[in-house]
Amino acid sequence: MYMKVKRVMDIVLSSLGIVILSPVFIVLIIAIKAESKGPVLFKQKRVGIHKKHFDILKFRTMRIDTPKDTPTHLLENPEQYITKVGKFMRKTSLDELPQIFNIFAGQMAVIGPRPALWNQYDLIEERDKYGVNDVPPGLTGWAQINGRDELPIEVKSRLDGEYVKKLSFGMDVKCFFGTIVSVVKSDGVIEGGTGTGVNKELASTKENSSK
Structure with missing residues (x-):
């Protein structure tokens, strides 16, 4: 029942977001085009509900000669590919804003596990253990407010x-406001690295888990 309510909320919130944030979209589009050649939007194949693939939308933050379908943390010296505007958008998570359209289309939810790249087989397999691939991926989620790029795959999953x-309304509210705090503090953002650090609480959770 809640999943139906959640979908209605996603439609309402994404619709409002498209209207309210339209001036921000315009400013970012101008900034991206002014700094570098290439499209404004970046499309990338991601894993959706029931492992169905879809194209996630982001504002382009890297040069057009960046290797395709390669996670940032697997690039050698990723900083060389990230534009100045892109670095700002990544730090503030503004590059994720176009995913509002993915949410409106029903490919994503506002809150949910971040969609894996189609070729992140280890993450997809690990998530299968917990039924994570059977819910809509989200713009932000529980893992994002508890470590983000710092988390190794096992802990993230x-x-x-x-x-x-x-999964409940209360959990989604907690993730929503937790995301605001994380974005303001830029918690867990590590360019070129993932799973490189875990805070003591998460490490303890890992040690005490039966997984």
Whole structure:
């Protein structure tokens, strides 16, 4: 029942977001085009609900000669590919704003596990253990406010599994406001690295888990 209500909320919130944030979209589009050649939007194949693929939308933050379908943390010296505007957008998560259209189209939700790249087979397999691939991916989620890029795959998948297990309006509200705090503080953002650090609480959780 909640999933139906959640979808209605996603439609309402994404519709409002498209209207309210339209001036921000215009400013970012102008900034992107002024700094570098190439399209404004970046499309990338991601894994959606039931492992169905879809094209996620982002504002382009890297040069057009960046290797395709390669996670940033796997690039050698990723900073060389990131534009100045792109670095700002990544730090503030503004590059994720076009995903509002993915949410409106029903490919994503406002809150949910972040969609994996189609070729992140280890992450997809680990998420299968917790039923994470059977819920709509989100713009932000429980793992994002508990470590983001700092989390190794095992911990990230477990946190996503916790979200699925506790999926409710209260959990979504907690993730929503937790995201605002994380974005303001730029928590867990590490260019060129993922799974490189885990805070003591998460490390303890990992040690005490039966997974």
